[in-house]
Amino acid sequence: MAFIVMISTMSFVVDLHYCGETLVDKAIFHTVETCGMDMENPLADGCSIEKESCCSDEQLVLDGQDELQQSANKITFEQQVFIASFIYTHINLFEGLEKEVIPFRDYKPPFLIRDFQKIHETYLI
Template structure:
């Protein structure tokens, strides 16, 4: 149960880190006051009513377009990068001593440790608890 809970929490934390650092932009195309098109990962194509530039410079016909594009940018968090340069000498010393002592907590078995692989239990000829009629309740 503890391992399942640990895996669920670690997966959830990975998704939180992923989505907190994710940046994206939403492009919107309006014709007048109506929203015509939205796009998340690419530019909007428009409705085809955009004003074209005049063919020559002599024509000074300028008319405001009824269409406009807006872009909403959602910036992700950039503060998750840990800089090792900012760790002081005392902090480095503490981290090194902590890792050293933590690794040394787990000692291996010695060479003289017996694991009873070749031990065979004695052969039981009579069941004593049945002979004496003593039972544990």
Template sequence: MSSLLAIVVLFSTMSFAIDMHYCGDILVETAVFQKVEGCGMEMQNPQTKECSITKKSCCTDEQLVIDGQDDLQLSLDTISFEQHIFITSFVYTYISLFENLEENVTLYTKYNPPLVVKDIFKLDETYLI
């Protein structure tokens, strides 16, 4: 249970960015935690001052930043009594789900099967003619 809580705290406080590269209106590439490489159609800036004509590039880069929580406060005073009961019963039933049996219990070892006098499957057969 504590590892689950640690994972929840980790992902709620973690920040990350998603970079997207559009060529025109079409999404070409996405990247998480790194910059996108692009599609190779970006326009190069001219090295000389003689070329004064500039054309707008069809490619755009967008970045979506998802910020995590900065302040994490857990106060047990704000939890009601009914929530306490629910949490304790949930934890108790969750832990008891994974308890292993010490040995394989077979409840039918002393059970004698009934004696078969007639073939029951033959009594219930129907034939389409």
């Protein structure tokens, strides 16, 4: 639930670089790489010839939500009863035993009269 709230409130910018009609590069968290055909003025201030570049940059801004509804105060009585009974039953499930019960604590193992593994030479490896 927290992940959905975080994604819905997050806003980011998508940068796109077009060369003519073709999409060359797109970027979300860094700057776009150009195709290298940008028109730069190689001469100093005396040049008056200007030509339009075939390249264009575009930015798409995706805005997240600014307002969140807090519905914690709108819980009905039936929902409160359900939540209380759910918590009460699940807390009682995790109560442990007061002490550890070992059912064979009072019994002693039988005497070993013959070692059958040694007699039949069958050993567990």
